[in-house]
Amino acid sequence: MKKINAVITGVGAYLPEYVLTNEELSTMVDTSDEWIMTRVGIKERRILKGEGKGASDMGAEAVKELLRKTGTKPEEVDLLICATVTPDHIFPGTSAIICDKVGIRNIQSFDINAACSGFLYALDTASKFVQTGHKKVVVVGAEKMSSITDYTDRTTCVLFGDASAAVMVEPTEEEIGVLDTILRSDGMGRSHLQMKAGGSVKPASHETIDNKEHCVYQEGQAVFKHAVSNMADVSVEIMEKNNLAADDVAWLVPHQANLRIIDATARRMGVGKEKVMINIEKYGNTTSATIPLCLWEWEKQLKKGDNIVLAAFGAGFTWGSVYLKWGYDTNQ
Ligand code: UT7
Helix, strand or coil: CCCCEEEEEEEEEECCCEEEEHHHHHHHCCCCHHHHHHHCCCCEEEECCCCCCCHHHHHHHHHHHHHHHHCCCHHHCCEEEEECCCCCCCCCCHHHHHHHHHCCCCCEEEEECCHHHHHHHHHHHHHHHHHCCCCCEEEEEEEEHHHHCCCCCHHHHCCECEEEEEEEEEEECCCCEEEEEEEEECHHHHHHEEECCCCCCCCCCHHHHHCCCCCEEECHHHHHHHHHHHHHHHHHHHHHHCCCCHHHCCEEEECCCCHHHHHHHHHHHCCCHHHECCCHHHHCECHHHHHHHHHHHHHHHCCCCCEEEEEEEECCCEEEEEEEECCCCCCC
């Protein structure tokens, strides 16, 4: 029997219209365009406005574009996985809500929470389903980070943005698609980056609301230190495992948390900056949406057979890298 690989066959995305600039943030907290650009590399980010709108609304738009671009009917999808840390509700899963909004019925769907590494975890899971018989799997990263951001805290509110992006994963007998994956987690890091309340350990109360414990809490320097070393380590490790020299890598697609972390990863890999997808300046950190959003933006430049390394680091801690060969030329 021939080996089945799982290949990305299309990309869709959704970006909310509202642009929150560094200038506007400077009127809300004691910060500046200069500080944010030098320390993080973000100029602006998108914010989802509108009463009653959640991650699923953006996720559904990204999936609709994906289905349109790939010529897929909703009834052809046999699994949808949503990576998110900003689900519409703790339950039911946002994946089921996205399916409903897109008109996908009676299929398997579930959410994955691996924070900023969520897309890599979901893509790896999708690949395994595809290798065991699923034909069309949708992986969508959808984040309304503005819903868990404290806009009085300058250390976090400049970092995050809202967005969604989705990919279609299908089987192939060609030597393309997801070829290797390294995924890691270490719960010892959980105290450095978390939402302190609203879960079973500390359910919502007047006190948790007053203390703003339903927002992102981050010890930036501790996370930075671990992100720089771990993201670079797994990226170099996946290159070595697959005998990839820097010249063999067509693209590095890093999670977009901080331009300095991206630069450090590329440097350790020996990959030139012209081969690194970077859009943090326009969208900030959109957690599980950053990597598919890059693939969506660069899609027209990608060629079948391009060696691509995806890399991420996030809360948990979770981190990982994926080695894939791109599956199609957009012009075909
Ligand atoms: O995606 C999930 C994983 N997350 C990450 O990978 C994020 C990792 N961490 C980082 O990217 C960086 O640590 C941050 C961007 C969050 C912070 O940058 P930093 O260079 O580590 O700054 P810092 O926390 O060491 O703060 C330096 C100074 C402090 O002032 P003092 O104590 O030196 O007077 C902060 O209060 O910068 C101050 N500061 C700000 N100043 C202006 C912190 N935030 C701001 C701000 N504007 N927005």
